[in-house]
Amino acid sequence: MLNQKVYLDFAATTPVDDRVMKAMLPYFREQFGNPSSIHSFGQQAEAAVEDARDTVAEGLNSRASEIVFTACGSESDNLAIRGAAIAARELRGANHILISPVEHHAISHTAEQLKHHYGFNLEYIPVDKFGMVNPNDVAMRIQPGTAVVSVIYANNEVGTINSISEIGKICRQRNIPFHSDAVQVTACLAMDMEALHVDMLSIGAHKFYGPKGVGALYLRDRTPFLPSQTGGGQESGLRAGTHNVPFIVGLAAAFKIAQEEREKRITHLLPLRNYLIEETLEMISDARLTGHPIERLPNHASFVFKDVDGNNLLMLLDVEGFACSSGSACRTGDPQPSNVLTAMGISSEWALGSLRITLGTQTTFKDLESFLRVLPKAVERCRDQTAR
Ligand SMILES: *Cc1c(COP(=O)(O)O)cnc(C)c1O
DSSP states (O other), rough: OOOOOOOTTTTTTOOOHHHHHHHGGTTTTTTTTTTTTHHHHHHHHHHHHHHHHHHHHHHTSOGGGEEEEEEHHHHHHHHHHHHHHHHHHHOOOOOEEEETTOHHHOOOOOOHHHHHOOOOOEOOOOOOOOOOHHHHHHHOOOOOOOOEEOOSSSEEEEOOOOOOHHHHHHHHTTTTEEEEEEETTTTOOOOOOHTTTTEEEEEEETTTSSSSSSSSEEOTOOOOOOOOSSSTGGGTTTOOOOOHHHHHHHHHHHHHHHTTTTHHHHHHHHHHHHHHHHHHHSSSSSSSOOOOSSOOOOTTTEETTTTTTTHHHHHHHTTTTEOOOOOOOOOOOOOOOOOHHHHTTHHHHHHHHHHEEETTOOOHHHHHHHHHHHHHHHHHHHHHHOOO
């Protein structure tokens, strides 16, 4: 019998939940109206979008007026950083952007562009060996001239969860807008906008069993903000463009399921994750866990193996029927250690051998048992090849 493929890359994307699919379908054909139209077709579509907004707002412990639908997590990140930075400069001459060195590229490349093309000063907050930001380091670097602070909630490469609430408090005390990228968090953890003290927070549906191509930005009322995409007055003028009604409905349905099944998901995932981490570290020599051992996503295991070519390992695993990731979008033929691992102080002889295994609602112990039968041999084969 041929090996069944096992998907272990849920941090890259997740399949759409059947219930989400079912909720979306009517909005492609029967209820296809444009929410901006006055007639009954438009009204129906508008009601669907506003229902979705209420669902997300309620789940985030926020107001409906604070939810902006976007086309993906990356767009939410872009919109947040640009919108807050440029408005802060116009309003109070603020010119300083503070981010962590372990942000997703949707944040770091946006901040770099604001530096190189818009004249902002960009400063990076240090992280510890687990990729975690110490809130005191934010307190030490934040200035009256800080336009925006952004710290990732849970890192996509190494799974470390940051103390967002602590950092948020510091920013709130200084009255500086604070953004957090929560794209990896939504599938498994609760998010309360009051408890977290954030002014902006990004989510993307395809990381929590919703469709690709839709996201949302929580934007606290009265945060000074300049929209990026101008046009019609959709999303209270904050994000122009005809609403993608079926996808917005899908995002809300997936969000609701994530909330309702959060406990169940964590109970399912934690033992699997712990088993995978313990077995891997025990069976493979010169292997290290990356990211925080405790403050990490319940579905996330990430490692570095010394003297291994990570891309090579991924290909060997794929041939054996296991879909994993190196954790970063690193291209073959250009072996650059990930900047996240480098920021954590991991040397390149280790960092080039990174492996990320992320679990989902469908993952079973059996999947991991068969994976663990293959992994040690695959690592050894990569080491032989490297040695040659
Ligand atoms: C996937 C991801 C994004 C980008 O989201 P898209 O919806 O794919 O654009 C941003 N930040 C983090 C942490 C992610 O994991």
